[in-house]
Amino acid sequence: MTQTIAPRFRTLVLLLLAAACALLAGAGPASAHAALTGSDPQQGAVVDRAPAQVSLTFSESVSVDDDSLRVLDPKGKRVDDGSPSGTGGTTYSVKLHTGLPDGTYTVTYQVVSADSHPVAGAYTFSVGAPSDTSVSASAQEAGGGFVGALYGFGRYVSYAGFAVLVGGAAFVLACWPRGSGVRVVQRVVVSGWLALTAATLMLLLLRGSYTGSGKAGDILDLNLLGEVLQTKTGAALVSRLLLLAAAALFVAVLFGAYDKREDEEKRDLTFGLAVGGAVVASGLAATWAMSEHASVGLQAGLAMPADIVHLLAVATWFGGLTALLAALYRGPADTPVPAVAVRRFSRVAFGSVVALVVTGTYQSWRQLGSWTAFTETRYGQLLLVKIGLVAVLVGIAYLSRRWTAQLAGTASPGVVRQREQGEKREKGQKGEKAEKERVGASSGRGNEKAKGSEKSAASGKAVTSGKATGGSKGSGGAKGAGTGAKAGAKASGGGKGSGSSNGSGGSQRAAQLARQRAAVDAARQKRQRDADPNRFGLRRSVLAEAGVAVVLLAVTTVLTQTEPGRTEQEAKATGASSATTPAPSTGAVTLDMPFDTGAQNGKGVVRVELEPARVGANEMHLYVERPDGTAFDLPEVKVALTQEAKDIGPLPVAPDHITTGHWSASGVQIPIGGDWEVSVTVRTSDIDQVTVSKNAQIG
Numbered sequence: 001m002t003q004t005i006a007p008r009f010r011t012l013v014l015l016l017l018a019a020a021c022a023l024l025a026g027a028g029p030a031s032a033h034a035a036l037t038g039s040d041p042q043q044g045a046v047v048d049r050a051p052a053q054v055s056l057t058f059s060e061s062v063s064v065d066d067d068s069l070r071v072l073d074p075k076g077k078r079v080d081d082g083s084p085s086g087t088g089g090t091t092y093s094v095k096l097h098t099g100l101p102d103g104t105y106t107v108t109y110q111v112v113s114a115d116s117h118p119v120a121g122a123y124t125f126s127v128g129a130p131s132d133t134s135v136s137a138s139a140q141e142a143g144g145g146f147v148g149a150l151y152g153f154g155r156y157v158s159y160a161g162f163a164v165l166v167g168g169a170a171f172v173l174a175c176w177p178r179g180s181g182v183r184v185v186q187r188v189v190v191s192g193w194l195a196l197t198a199a200t201l202m203l204l205l206l207r208g209s210y211t212g213s214g215k216a217g218d219i220l221d222l223n224l225l226g227e228v229l230q231t232k233t234g235a236a237l238v239s240r241l242l243l244l245a246a247a248a249l250f251v252a253v254l255f256g257a258y259d260k261r262e263d264e265e266k267r268d269l270t271f272g273l274a275v276g277g278a279v280v281a282s283g284l285a286a287t288w289a290m291s292e293h294a295s296v297g298l299q300a301g302l303a304m305p306a307d308i309v310h311l312l313a314v315a316t317w318f319g320g321l322t323a324l325l326a327a328l329y330r331g332p333a334d335t336p337v338p339a340v341a342v343r344r345f346s347r348v349a350f351g352s353v354v355a356l357v358v359t360g361t362y363q364s365w366r367q368l369g370s371w372t373a374f375t376e377t378r379y380g381q382l383l384l385v386k387i388g389l390v391a392v393l394v395g396i397a398y399l400s401r402r403w404t405a406q407l408a409g410t411a412s413p414g415v416v417r418q419r420e421q422g423e424k425r426e427k428g429q430k431g432e433k434a435e436k437e438r439v440g441a442s443s444g445r446g447n448e449k450a451k452g453s454e455k456s457a458a459s460g461k462a463v464t465s466g467k468a469t470g471g472s473k474g475s476g477g478a479k480g481a482g483t484g485a486k487a488g489a490k491a492s493g494g495g496k497g498s499g500s501s502n503g504s505g506g507s508q509r510a511a512q513l514a515r516q517r518a519a520v521d522a523a524r525q526k527r528q529r530d531a532d533p534n535r536f537g538l539r540r541s542v543l544a545e546a547g548v549a550v551v552l553l554a555v556t557t558v559l560t561q562t563e564p565g566r567t568e569q570e571a572k573a574t575g576a577s578s579a580t581t582p583a584p585s586t587g588a589v590t591l592d593m594p595f596d597t598g599a600q601n602g603k604g605v606v607r608v609e610l611e612p613a614r615v616g617a618n619e620m621h622l623y624v625e626r627p628d629g630t631a632f633d634l635p636e637v638k639v640a641l642t643q644e645a646k647d648i649g650p651l652p653v654a655p656d657h658i659t660t661g662h663w664s665a666s667g668v669q670i671p672i673g674g675d676w677e678v679s680v681t682v683r684t685s686d687i688d689q690v691t692v693s694k695n696a697q698i699g
Contacts, residue, residue: 034058034113035567036121038091040612043123050100050127052590052609054080054107055093059567060296062092062111062119063231069094074103074133098590102128110212114296116233117561118211147219151203151210156557158199163553164192165247166281166312167319169254173274174348175320176327176341177266180259184330188323193251196284197244204228204237236291243283250277285311292560297567298366306359313355314556318549320345325546328539342538346401353394360390366566373565380565382558389552393545400541589613591678591694599688603627606680606692608639613698615673622655622663622680631661636683639665643676650679673698 038057041047054071069084069092081095092111103126110120124133168189172179179185208224209215218224228234250273258269285308294300294307324345327337364383374380588611596603609621620639625631642649648671655663670676676698683689 034060034062034090034111034117034119035563036109036119039107039123041125044125046126046128046130048128050098051096052098052588052611053093053095055091056107056109057091058111058113058119059090061090061114063114064092064111065227068092068109068111070108071096072106072108073100074105074131076133079105098592100127102126103131104133106133112211112231114232116291145214146216147206147209147214151206152557152561154199154202154206155560156554157195158203159553159557161192161194161196161199162284162311163315163318164322165189165196165251165319166192166277166284166315167317167321168192168323169251169277169319170316170348171320171323171345172254173270173277175344176337177258177270178335179323179327179337179341180255182327182331182335184326184332185323186255188326189251189255192319193244193247197241200237200240200244204234204241207231207233207237232295233291236287240284240287243280243287246280247284250280281312281315282308285315293367293564294363297564303363303366306362309355310359310363313352313359317349317352317356318553320348321542321546321549325539325542328542346397349397353397356390367564369566369569373569377563377565377568379559379562379568382555382562383565386552386555386559389548389555393548393552396541396545396548400538400545589696589698591696593680593692593694595680595682595690595692597682597684597688597690599685601626602684602688602690604632604682606637606682608678608680608694610668610678610696610698613696615670615698617666618668618670620653620655620665620668624661624663624682633657633660634682634684635686636681636689637663638681640679640681641668641670641676642679643672643674645674646672648672649677670698 035058036056037059040055041051054069056069064084064086066083069080070078071080071094073079079097079100081097084092084094086092104124105127106122106124108120108122110118113119168185172185172189176185205219205225207228208221209218212218212224229238254273258266258273261269286304288311289295289304289307292307294303297303324337324342331337368374368377368380368383374384588609591608591610592605593608594603594605604624604626607623607625609623611619611621622637622639623631624634624637637655639653639655640650641653642651651669653665653668655665658664674697675695677693677695679691679693681689681691
């Protein structure tokens with residue numbers, strides 16, 4: 001029965017592994033977790049004059065570098081000036097060259113969201129009137145290609161390694177302390193540690209290319225690696241490696257000093273290992289919680305602890321399941337998994353399921369926000385698949401509990417089995433002792449024969465010597481003596497050789513017989529164990545659980561790379577709103593005014609940016625630079641707005657100092673449209689100042 005059904009389940013596991021790989025391969029590029037919710041100019045807008053800058057607003061904060069925001073003219077030439085900067089909140093902008101001609105411009109962006117995933121896209125706007133452009137405005141692909149596939153695989157391996165490491169160790173401590181001496185269980189836990197360590201190193205190397213160019217040649221770029229180490233994700237990966245060093249010490253103690261202790265001593269050490277292991281496991285889980293979905297968005301302070309509990313519950317269930325499966329299939333015959341250990345794991349798994357349901361429900365509400373998101377977003381659809389797999393897994397686990405109960409009722413007590421094994425060992429030791437005594441007796445008899453032969457030879461010599469004086473018979477006596485001596489020598493040599501040979505050969509035969517008896521015993525015990533229908537049923541149900549868990553882990557990995565339903569729906573709503581709102585006909589106004597106060601270091605350029613340059617509230621930014629382009633501060637800067645045609649003004653504006661060479665004022669009210677004079681008074685010392693001005697058209 002075992003030989004025919006077990007291969008079918010092995011085939012099932014292989015098919016489930018193939019399904020998991022297909023899910024990972026079909027995951028595609030990581031979806032944006034920070035969505036573009038607004039832009040200025042808006043997508044498809046046609047403005048009367050070229051804006052001074054382009055601003056993008058995202059649903060959450062993002063990380064930008066020098067090439068994160070680019071603006072291309074119709075010929076594909078870059079017209080952005082300087083590096084992107086945050087203007088407050090989740091809005092980021094990049095300045096444009098002055099005097100841009102009419103035509104269609106393309107804005108491309110590639111940033112990294114706060115939950116560590118790359119976000120990329122592109123759109124167009126036009127100045128004056130739309131025109132032909134050589135630039136494709138299709139969305140860029142972020143996190144895709146060969147590097148993206150490798151990164152996704154590394155994430156899956158890291159989750160699996162974490163589950164096997166934490167769950168396997170928890171299974172030993174909480175369910176089966178004697179399992180610390182079982183080689184197959186040791187291999188499972190150590191394999192989890194190795195997998196998590198290797199995957200973490202791989203993710204660290206891939207990170208720079210994954211969020212940037214996506215080229216395989218950039219994987220070993222040390223400059224990119226240095227930039228990654230300064231990010232939140234890089235810090236989380238390095239912290240994970242440090243915690244894995246502590247986990248290695250924990251594993252060494254668990255399978256070293258802990259295994260060698262007696263049962264009473266193990267109880268004292270179990271508490272310390274449990275506390276230390278829980279701290280390390282929670283730290284490892286926190287490296288995900290503090291750098292991914294849970295760390296941003298709604299109720300992040302509550303979401304991160306909930307995510308840690310969720311990860312620990314998954315690891316305890318899936319990792320313990322893996323250790324139990326390995327022990328049931330590959331465990332030694334003389335150390336089978338006792339029914340009490342299976343019962344304990346069943347209770348632990350039930351607690352894990354309860355924790356998963358509670359934390360999973362909270363996370364689902366947080367990431368979806370509405371019932372419609374279950375069916376209208378990809379995140380919700382994947383979540384439905386995950387819920388279905390969990391339901392299947394719980395059903396199989398219920399069958400396993402039934403097999404466990406039946407196994408507990410029919411299994412022989414462990415004490416009786418140990419007593420039987422002890423009696424067998426005693427019989428084997430007695431047999432070896434009897435064999436050694438028999439060999440020793442045989443050797444003693446050989447020695448006695450040799451001594452008798454020596455005595456006969458000595459007697460023959462004496463007789464020959466006595467008859468030698470008798471004349472001619474002495475010859476015969478000598479012959480007899482020679483013959484007797486040879487016989488004695490032969491007998492003596494034969495006796496010694498036989499005794500030594502019998503002793504060595506008998507000892508080898510005894511050891512060989514002992515090994516054969518042990519092998520036969522082990523085979524018989526394994527046959528008896530496998531013939532138990534309850535244990536066989538448990539093995540099948542645990543194998544099925546493990547197979548479903550493999551696919552479930554793959555779905556979870558894809559889910560973590562998918563844009564949350566709440567964000568996706570908000571982005572769609574914002575896009576629809578933008579599509580129905582007409583774009584303004586004017587953009588920001590930028591005025592560059594050189595100044596010279598006549599004093600030392602009194603020369604420079606002051607740039608005034610007024611946005612959106614419309615009637616009503618506006619935002620004003622002032623930038624002061626030296627002739628060489630470096631920013632510098634001034635003791636005082638004042639601005640005034642005047643419209644001589646209507647005899648309005650001067651209206652004073654008091655900007656606040658933001659940083660070196662940068663002042664800003666919000667809510668600057670302009671009552672009517674028309675031609676306004678913008679005057680800036682610049683003071684470079686206590687007595688040196690100058691006022692410069694330019695006109696700006698306010699629509």
